[in-house]
């Protein structure tokens with residue numbers, strides 16, 4: 001390296017696979033001089049050979065070179081495989097950087113890892129910004145949704161750069177500081193959980209149209225295209241229509257019929273459910289989506305169970321069923337978002353974050369996988385009442401889900417009668433009915449717990465904890 005190139009780069013990116021290479025190009029296209037590094041240097045070369053003319057890049061062969069070419073305070077986006085790969089890169093960088101420098105982890109890190117890493121970096125005088133990034137390949141290049149968590153001081157330095165490469169909706173960048181340490185990665189995790197739920201609901205709707213209503217993939221693609229012009233307008237509905245309309249060039253069959261029906265997962269949905277359990281948050285729609293992927297992979301059990309009996313007389317479905325399905329899908333989506341936002345609220349209490357839910361919905365409107373028209377309404381709902389206890393009690397959403405619920409019930413009942421599994425749609429409806437129930441059978445569960453384990457219960461008519469001596473005359477004592 002010559003003195004000319006020393007310290008000329010505004011920002012560095014290490015990890016130049018799908019996400020990192022496209023983010024680096026996005027930064028370069030925005031006029032930043034970007035230092036680029038990848039463990040396997042051939043990938044850096046490939047990026048520069050193919051796209052070096054898109055802006056100002058500085059090639060770094062090693063992490064030490066990367067650090068050497070950056071302006072101070074140095075800003076480095078780490079975009080490598082989540083987990084051990086990220087730790088390896090961060091450890092090496094921490095030994096090369098100076099107090100005040102800023103590391104951004106743009107991978108899908110678990111928020112607890114981000115909290116740990118932030119604390120360790122802080123001890124060394126370094127800033128660490130756990131940055132959730134969504135949008136896949138295209139989003140990284142053209143404008144992702146960016147969910148940073150870290151100190152306000154670090155955000156002052158990197159926020160303007162991140163905001164300048166993010167997607168823009170109605171003039172607003174889809175990037176906002178969500179809180180300290182793990183807040184950004186927590187929100188990204190919940191984003192992915194909602195992504196899983198949304199995909200599962202869409203898949204169930206497709207399955208009903210295919211198996212219960214007898215429609216072909218190309219016809220179903222048209223249904224989704226039409227739905228994408230209404231309240232359901234979203235990236236996932238749009239790409240569903242594309243996937244269903246695609247014909248496998250090798251066989252001439254619908255693409256969806258030649259793909260093995262085993263859904264894989266990298267783990268962020270599972271993390272959301274695990275954390276939901278820890279926080280006591282009923283993220284049932286997300287859980288059903290994770291379980292549905294898991295069950296799809298149980299090939300041996302599915303094969304052994306293939307001859308289990310189904311309904312003797314499955315219902316025949318008419319055209320009005322399509323409208324019912326649209327409403328059911330919409331209702332289930334609303335329920336999943338309500339679960340996700342409730343979980344973020346609870347995490348805020350648990351981890352001392354003050355996450356702005358309106359801003360969260362705002363930055364999900366563009367760039368990310370769950371971008372959807374109705375996120376505008378969620379933004380409005382939390383702007384009008386930042387303390388909204390549940391999304392579904394907002395006036396607009398109460399009206400919307402109220403409108404959808406009758407059709408949603410018909411769909412779940414019809415699916416059961418037809419023998420088509422709809423765990424996501426059904427669990428969303430159960431969530432809705434549980435929320436609105438005046439009394440839940442939890443009272444009976446409390447009675448059972450007290451009976452077998454003297455676990456005590458509270459009464460509706462006076463304060464305190466009580467136990468009934470079930471085996472000794474059934475008198476009640478204050479516990």
Ligand SMILES: NC(=O)C1=CN([C@@H]2O[C@H](COP(=O)(O)OP(=O)(O)OC[C@H]3O[C@@H](n4cnc5c(N)ncnc54)[C@H](OP(=O)(O)O)[C@@H]3O)[C@@H](O)[C@H]2O)C=CC1
Pocket residue numbers: 014015016017018019020038039040043079080081082084085086088089106107108109133134135136137
């Ligand atoms: N793909 C997507 O759509 C999205 C991905 N993400 C997240 O972004 C991150 C990057 O994703 P993606 O671009 O798909 O790449 P991958 O997750 O496939 O990771 C590959 C990159 O990580 C590097 N790497 C792996 N292990 C190490 C290590 N021990 N030391 C140094 N470098 C290592 C690889 O270097 P080498 O070339 O030398 O092997 C390569 O640059 C991940 O955390 C992912 O979860 C987030 C949103 C969307």
Ligand SMILES: O=C(CO)[C@H](O)[C@H](O)COP(=O)(O)O
Pocket residue numbers: 108133134135136192195264265266267268269369
């Ligand atoms: O982060 C993402 C989008 O926001 C990834 O695309 C997501 O991780 C894919 O997850 P999975 O492989 O588990 O379906």
